[in-house]
Amino acid sequence: MSLLVSYSFRDSxxxxxxxxxKLAWLAVMLTLCVTASQVPLxxxxxxxxxxxxxxxxxxxxxxxxxxxxxxxxxxxxxxVQAVFQTEGGVLFSLGPVALHARGLELAVRAAxxxxxILLLSLQFTMWTQPAELSLVLVMAKLPCRYxLxxxxxxxxxxxxxxxxxxxxQAQAARGMELGNALRKAIAFGPVLLPFCLRTLRRAxxxxxxxxxxxxGFGPRRTFARTVGFGRADYTVLAGLSLLLVVYFSARANx
Numbered sequence: 001m002s003l004l005v006s007y008s009f010r011d012s013x014x015x016x017x018x019x020x021x022k023l024a025w026l027a028v029m030l031t032l033c034v035t036a037s038q039v040p041l042x043x044x045x046x047x048x049x050x051x052x053x054x055x056x057x058x059x060x061x062x063x064x065x066x067x068x069x070x071x072x073x074x075x076x077x078x079x080v081q082a083v084f085q086t087e088g089g090v091l092f093s094l095g096p097v098a099l100h101a102r103g104l105e106l107a108v109r110a111a112x113x114x115x116x117i118l119l120l121s122l123q124f125t126m127w128t129q130p131a132e133l134s135l136v137l138v139m140a141k142l143p144c145r146y147x148l149x150x151x152x153x154x155x156x157x158x159x160x161x162x163x164x165x166x167x168x169q170a171q172a173a174r175g176m177e178l179g180n181a182l183r184k185a186i187a188f189g190p191v192l193l194p195f196c197l198r199t200l201r202r203a204x205x206x207x208x209x210x211x212x213x214x215x216g217f218g219p220r221r222t223f224a225r226t227v228g229f230g231r232a233d234y235t236v237l238a239g240l241s242l243l244l245v246v247y248f249s250a251r252a253n254x
Contacts, residue, residue: 006158007129013232014056019132021233026124028240032247033116039105042112049119058126066118074111081107130154132227139227152206163198167191 009015014022029045036042054060081103089101130151137147171191 006125006155008058008126009129010057010127012056012127014052014127016230016232017236018227018229018233019128019136020227021229021236022124022128023136024237024240026120028244029120030117031244033113033120035251036113037109039108039112042109042116045116046112046119049116049123053123053126056127058123062126063119063122066122067115070111070115070118073114074107077107077110078104125154128154132225135225135227156202156206159202160195160199163202164191164195167194167198 029049033042033045036045050060050063053063084103087102133154134147134151137150138144168191
């Protein structure tokens, strides 16, 4: 299963929200994640992201590869903290290497913060349609060419990841040793060239399709759909604003 998942439509409350409301949700949750220093609060944020994804009828199994990758990175953080952090009581020692309480706290906090950020990013791509996001950027006076790049990136990055997996499988069928992550890293050189060639061919096909459809021929760009705020959007935005006020008030008083 790939780390990145593209947009998938579901008939849910969250999917029907305006893309700007989803951007506000992403911004508020990232703000809470970056400024939070308590481990229980970071755990609560991760649970909120998973619960909202479940309410949006997203496939929670899509988060599992990201969870495994974050777990592997968390082990690296624990090792780094065990080597370099010497504050607090010793929780575990193995020869000259000791894991201190302060190091464990820092490692857990960093791993949870990274995990929440990755969950939010993946959630945003799964319930935000790339075309609607491009339309919002155009409405924000961003040049249409650059706005379209954002939508194309969200649409094609998962496809490029699948292309890379297909190339690895093709090389393995030819006898290349790809048993573990280290061997895959060593074999990345022979994989990189066909991947770049396939990416350039796909980019050329997209550029040709856009040219045949007359993209950029006229000074104005029209869209087949429109976006606008509804009652649900105003309710969610009001709730997010209230959440920020309560959170920062609690931090100031605490």
